[in-house]
Amino acid sequence: AQSxxxxxxxxxxxxxxxxxxxxTYSVSGNPYLFWYVQYPNRGLQFLLKYITGDNLxxxxxxxxxxxxxxxxxxxxxxxSALVSDSxxxxxxxRPYYNNAGNMLTFGGGTRLMVKP
Amino acid sequence: xxxxxxxxxxxxxxxxETATLKxxxxxxxxxxxWYQQGxxxxxxxLISFYEKMQSDKGSIPDRFSAQQxxxxxxxxxxxSLELGDSxxxxxxxSSEQGxxxxxxxxxTRLTVV
Numbered sequence: 001a002q003s004x005x006x007x008x009x010x011x012x013x014x015x016x017x018x019x020x021x022x023x024t025y026s027v028s029g030n031p032y033l034f035w036y037v038q039y040p041n042r043g044l045q046f047l048l049k050y051i052t053g054d055n056l057x058x059x060x061x062x063x064x065x066x067x068x069x070x071x072x073x074x075x076x077x078x079x080s081a082l083v084s085d086s087x088x089x090x091x092x093x094r095p096y097y098n099n100a101g102n103m104l105t106f107g108g109g110t111r112l113m114v115k116p
Numbered sequence: 117x118x119x120x121x122x123x124x125x126x127x128x129x130x131x132x133e134t135a136t137l138k139x140x141x142x143x144x145x146x147x148x149x150w151y152q153q154g155x156x157x158x159x160x161x162l163i164s165f166y167e168k169m170q171s172d173k174g175s176i177p178d179r180f181s182a183q184q185x186x187x188x189x190x191x192x193x194x195x196s197l198e199l200g201d202s203x204x205x206x207x208x209x210s211s212e213q214g215x216x217x218x219x220x221x222x223x224t225r226l227t228v229v
Contacts, residue, residue, distance in 0.1 A: 032214065043206060043222035044159070051215070090158060094214055101172040102213040103149055106158040 002027040004093050004107035012113045013081045021076040021110045023065075023091030030096035033074040034104065035065055038088045047089075050074060061085070081114045088112075118142055120221035122207050128227045129197050137192040137224045141209030147171065148190040149218070150182060151206040159206055165190060166213060197228045 003026045013019045025031055032051055036044040048059025055067045065076045074091060088111050092104040121140040129135050141148050147166045151159035152175075161174035165184035176182070179197075184190040194201060208220045 034217070036220070041225070044208075044220040046217065046219065049217050101164075102147065102166075102210075103161045103164055103172050103174065104208075104214070104218055105161070108158045 002031075002093050002095055002105045004091050004105055006089075006091055006107035006110045008110050009108075010111045010113060012115065015083050015114050015116050016080050019078050019081045019085070019112065019114070021089050021091075021112060023074045023076065023107055024072050025074060025091070025093045026072065027093050027095045031074075032094045032096060033065075033067060034092040035059065035063070035074075035076050036090045036092060038090065038109075040087075044090065047076070081112075083114045083116055086112055086114045120207055120209050120219050122205075122221035122224050124224060125222065126225050126227075128229060130229055131197055131199060133197050133228075135194045135197060135226060137194070137205055137207075137226070139190045139192070139207030139209075139221060141188055141190070141207070142211075142219055145188070145209035145211045145219075147210045147213050148184055148188070149208045149210070150176075150190070150192050151208065153204040153206060153223075154200075155203070157203075162192070171213075194226075199228050202226060202228045 005024045034049045035047040050057045050067045058064045091107040123138045149164040150162040153159045162176040164172045168184045182192045204223045206223045208218045210218045
């Protein structure tokens with residue numbers, strides 16, 4: 001079965017500084033990887049995904065993530081954080097081959113706090 | 117662009133009552149997924165439907181059932197509600213069984229009192 005780990009419950013960063021939200025995964029075979037953001041009392045908004053191809057994926061709102069197969073990681077990054085980036089971030093995975101189901105499995109979430 | 121529509125947005129029920137949540141997927145998406153997100157928790161997969169047939173089953177209680185109709189909308193039926201069922205319930209839809217990504221609705225917040 002697939003799993004996702006987000007080792008940090010919370011990440012604090014000053015506005016204008018770079019940010020990283022960590023994600024590692026476990027899945028049989030190749031993964032599909034996703035990042036979603038959730039604002040308070042709101043739904044999950046898609047940020048970016050890795051399916052195949054270039055390991056560096058660029059997404060919405062200036063976010064990017066790098067797929068690292070050897071480290072089974074898919075860390076979310078942004079060069080310059082904004083206060084409005086403060087939210088809950090979820091990493092999610094599903095296996096490339098869907099014999100184990102094609103639903104997403106989510107990590108526990110990381111709360112990003114960007115201070116002015 | 118059309119999104120995934122869920123109704124109602126908020127629902128308050130008493131213990132032991134029943135609730136029905138509805139989800140309207142993006143047109144031409146072939147798969148619908150239901151997730152439950154408890155307070156401070158990550159979304160937990162409940163059940164999914166591919167082309168109106170149940171495709172995967174997760175941690176859905178026996179008190180819950182779901183189906184997908186001919187127009188591809190899906191309903192999650194919850195009976196004998198318990199306080200612990202209070203959560204945000206998300207529906208998502210995808211095409212090609214998720215190979216191109218998943219779109220989530222805004223969720224239904226169910227409060228059981």
